[in-house]
Amino acid sequence: MRDDEKPNLRRLPLFREMSTPTFDNLMQIAYSQTFPPQLELIRQGEYADFLHVIIDGSVELRAAWNGHDTVMGVVHPVSTFILAACVCDEPYLMSARTRERSQIVMIPAADVRVALRRDSDYAMAAMRELAEGYRTFVRYTKNLKLRDSLERLAAYILYQSHKLDDAPCIVLPVEKRHLASYLGMTPENLSRSIKAVQDHGVTVRGVQVTITDRARLAAIAVPDPLIDGPVTTAVSPLPQRSVS
Amino acid sequence: MRDDEKPNLRRLPLFREMSTPTFDNLMQIAYSQTFPPQLELIRQGEYADFLHVIIDGSVELRAAWNGHDTVMGVVHPVSTFILAACVCDEPYLMSARTRERSQIVMIPAADVRVALRRDSDYAMAAMRELAEGYRTFVRYTKNLKLRDSLERLAAYILYQSHKLDDAPCIVLPVEKRHLASYLGMTPENLSRSIKAVQDHGVTVRGVQVTITDRARLAAIAVPDPLIDGPVTTAVSPLPQRSVS
DNA sequence: CGTAGGTTTGACCGCCTTCAAACTTGGTGG
């Protein structure tokens, strides 16, 4: 891989705190590649050959069973995916496909495991990365089990806006069909939910979404940092013991 | 905590490979406690004070939002829970409550974090534990998104049997109301699904479930190791059943 | 026994899916 790409990787939480020798060692055997859109990088059930790091573009995590398939998540730069399969040396539970032309760095899983054993700072970082991934999935599952589809859509819009500094105007970053699958509904139902949500402080034209009344939208979504994302402005009292 | 409890902990993947000084150090500040049934050990939103290790009994992980709540998982001995919140030093995403009288070892989260930084073998073990937890949740979410409720019930029965060495006869280990919530349905709907599944190679009387035709049941469940769990499951040194 | 909590059953309703068709949208080539 090219030298000018390494700093991007080095900035990642996963690589930031590892020792320089370990990093350089990994980088020597890593290689960077640019893939076309809609390419299946990883197929569920296969074994983990490479840790993937997405540098540019975006990647969709999908799962399939018995003829159905569904979108489980989307990975944006700069972050890693399928770390868990690499650590466990077990089959992928999800497939991964590029949504657009994407640049990806691949590091042989065996070398990652060696580096983990050798560099405890690296292991710590991997642990934090995995813990965050775990929590992301807990939140995703809570969202699916606790909210109905209109509420999920409202929360999604609100959260997309929140990520852009509470911008009132956002653009749906994905094809609606895939967004529907991610949110656990059919494209038709998403279409109807989009129509329905416009009675609650939102106007949608195509992929342009404008929040006209945040409070009304929030009344539907009932946003919750324990579902929608990490706490940024938490007002948490001191930890307290529940039992004596 | 008592000395005779330490070997049980030491056998855990999380503690098996850590250095003896680190282990002894942690054990000095850990303490063991037995809790009554239906006690809320952890409330979602609070911060992680203690890493919990369940030694005996069973614990239910639940999530709540906007007046609803749902069962997200069940933890059996001997394993840890809420490791991710401890590692991240962030609020719990789920609550935990004892299902029965349960013995639990609690280790201050701050000390766990210190030990993680100090002992790289320990960090490696924590990483593997987290990776397994992550994969458990991916599987759970796939189950919810890809199967309908009858298929989920069939797969659940098949998997419970599989864990008991493909025993044809199993006992539902949880109250049906909680099983329904775990499987993502209402108690009423579980009741109907139980009736329906008896046309497909299963007879159910109370909590007694007998598989009369495994192939027919599998035709409904379409079991898949990428959803239902690895064929080679964990070694549980303690008996599984625990209904009094 | 009698009560309380859990389970089952029935009736009804609504969310969501399915199927089908019309309608956009974007890209391509005449």
Added chain:
DNA sequence: CCACCAAGTTTGAAGGCGGTCAAACCTACG
């Protein structure tokens, strides 16, 4: 530039899965 096509989206109608509500039925336990 426009015609055309393919893919995606929207709309409509119909139906099913699952949820809600209410009552009856266990079952455990005091």
